[in-house]
Amino acid sequence: MDTFQDTVFKLQRYWADRGCVIQEPYDVEVGAGTMSPETFLRVLGDKPYRVAYVQPSRRPADGRYGENPNRLYKHQQLQVILKPSPEDVIDEYLGSIEAIGIDLTKHDLKFEEDNWEAPTLGAWGIGWQVMLDGLEITQFTYFQQCGGFDLDLVPAELTYGLERISAFLQNVESVYDIDWAPGVKYAQVRFADELQSSVYNFELADVDRLRRLFDEYEAECKRLLAMWPKYPDKCRFPAIPAYEQVLKCSHLFNLLDARGAISVTERVGVIKRVRDLAVGTAKLWAEQQA
């Protein structure tokens, strides 16, 4: 039986064999693999690209102190971007499911409508949740818009929920019982992180400081965005670092939200602030690529 890491290796091998760059997880906090610049920025513009990477994705409000068998503060996604999406993209995807040891002739497979939208990123797409024996194993999306831009080379985004798939393959009831490596459980690798992050996110995070940090990152991003029009050597302009400020803001917003510090009236405003930064950076990046 494959361990968690075996499944990751197999998926990475599979997509590497199909021309994907195997990237490492992005080293700034993100809420989903989509937010990594490997997706958010790379889908913009007219350069074809194929990439696959594991992305630990943080959702502070979903933390459960390690007590819930299926819900995590930080879960692992395997994200694949195929830009442009090939004609046989679904067959390629199904091949990856076979590659991790699932004989599809013995299982029930359904594609159920599930369109994706991320207002803070000015992004949306059309797609499905892929259901295997009643379990959602993948989110499949044809990107239509990102950072407010209509995408001309329509990318396909595949997001595998690695914990779910592993728990299914290993037939265990709790993610913490997954074998991550031979003789090493998921709990041994991740439980402390889940518990401690929940304590921090829900109980100890300093709201005032988080707010100040948000303002600082926002200010830094804005400063960079303002420099862009007059910056002489466009290739050297730090578009990616500017985007990293957006990611920081987004994560801080999620933390403040989990902490219950964002009031209803404030909420819309803060989301708009993040969105403005994201859309501004996307525009800048697109211009830089052109």
Next chain:
Amino acid sequence: MNFLLEIGTEEIPHWMIPGALDQLSKLDLLGAAPLVDATPRRLVVKAGGVPERTPDEHRVVKGPPVSAGEKAAAGFAKKQGVDPSALTKSGEYFEARVLVPGRRSLDILSETLPAAILAIQWPKTMYWTTKNGPRFIRPIRWIVALLDTQVIPFEIAGVRSGSMTRGHRQLGAASIPVTVQHHTEELRRNFVIVSSHERRHKIEKEAADLGAKIDAELLETLTFITEYPTAIRGEFDPKFLELPAEVLTTVMRHHQKYFSVESAPGVLAPAFVAVMNTESDPEGLVKRGNERVLRARFNDARFFWDVDQTKKLADRVEDLRKVTFHARLGSYYEKTERVLALVKELGGNDYALRAALLSKTDLTTEMVKEFTELEGVVGGLYARAQGEPDPVARAIYEHYRPVSMEDSIPETREGQTVSLADKLDTLRECFRIGMVPTGSKDPFALRRAAQGVVKILAEAKLEYNFHGLFQAELSDFMLERVQHYFREVRGFKYDEVNAVLATSRGTLADVEARLTALAEVRPTENFEPLAASFKRIRNILKQAEFEADGRFDESLLEAGPERNLFDAYQKVRTGIQDAGYRTALERIASLRPVVDTFFDKVLVNAKDPQVRVNRLTLLSDLLTEFSTIADFSEIVTAGEQK
């Protein structure tokens, strides 16, 4: 000739397929009638009797004037491809009789099909080639287009039509040659049942055999989410039956698309029926997988239930400050305050007030965050578990009802009051900030809320003056919903509804009583002629631009028809004061002979201005007096109908 079109796509959302088929059934196939069907991956159109070609057509083309001379005529003849000697003259002009040959249907269809396919209207479309490429519901991956044995050639989004289809994703071949005759059988061999009727029947039979409680909506969903449906039965641990049935069935039906199973009517059994999109489950892997998912879901639900009980609903009211009702309308805390005030205004009792206070608190529970469709229901269940009085728990439980026109209204008075106040608040607030439904855009489901208000007011026979509840634009909006309700749901005729609503305004129960009386009296012999006379009175008053000043002089009445009308009018007026609507209407209708005679014999437009004004006043009084139940001039009488 026999026609076959199969548009092969990636999986189309199940709920959009019937609408697409409806449009395809109107496809122009040169007179042949399209037969349509679909699976999630293919839209299929078949037809017999497509003509091989369209008929030749003789057409007369008008040419230059005769005065233009022979040379012009020759040029015209050449252009039309006829011999100059064959030209005829019509008046001052030359004319050519031209034969327009018919065309092969194959050629016509190869031109028309691409546009016809792309013209299908979908609720939401995508592009997949480039942003300026064609839009469809999902990418088109293959096209079969045949007229007998010939391929109808065309191309959409880089896909060329042909005669090759594809089978079931896992079980079928990836490339299958088909003919018009053997399309269905070939696909069946490849585990695709093209007939949605057959799939529906297969699911229904197999699921029922396994003990499923058939749910029509779910059945429809499953029919259009599978190409080869097969039902299987799974079990779950009976210990989960401790959870409320509402939670269990929601998880099964809405989240997992399973049918529930009952051991006795209304009693859940620890089992479910899932419908696979494949032929069989010989190793039990699918059963095991689905059971595993359901177990996790139920465990979640139990976890939510336990966690939620650590904080009572009553202690959650403050938490509503953090739950957005609408970005511009503040939090649910503020909404709760408004609803409370409304319940008070509507005369709600202490139970209703308590229910209103707690009605939205379940939005802060884990259970509702996970199963949003259970809002209200969860609140009601928790209220009961936490020892709230029964009327309070019930009112919370049912305060979202009715959720549709078919759904029933809350059963308890407290539930009705809270539901009414909740919906009234939403309507008033949204209209206040200009969020008004237009066309198909109604993001806050205000029409449904309004319909719910109307249904509750009418069916609970609540004593609120309908028009006192709404102002300005909202008043018109609500009036439309009232008309809609009495016409579409209650089946009254549109002119009767208009007649009753055009008069003085009261409660909806009163509107209904008047409508019922009107509908009963309408078929009697005097009614419609009297309605016509009332219309005539209205026109006379309008033409005279008459405004009654209340002065009426009985001594000016002429003996005979005029006096008779006045006397009859007085008699009916006093006679109907305490009568029911039906009796009143019958008595009013009995005025018909005197009204008729009056119009026959009496000239309203008398020479003496005093008499004229007096007569107009009489008619005006009569009209006003007898229009309180219904405005008869709104009734469309037999003579007016086409």
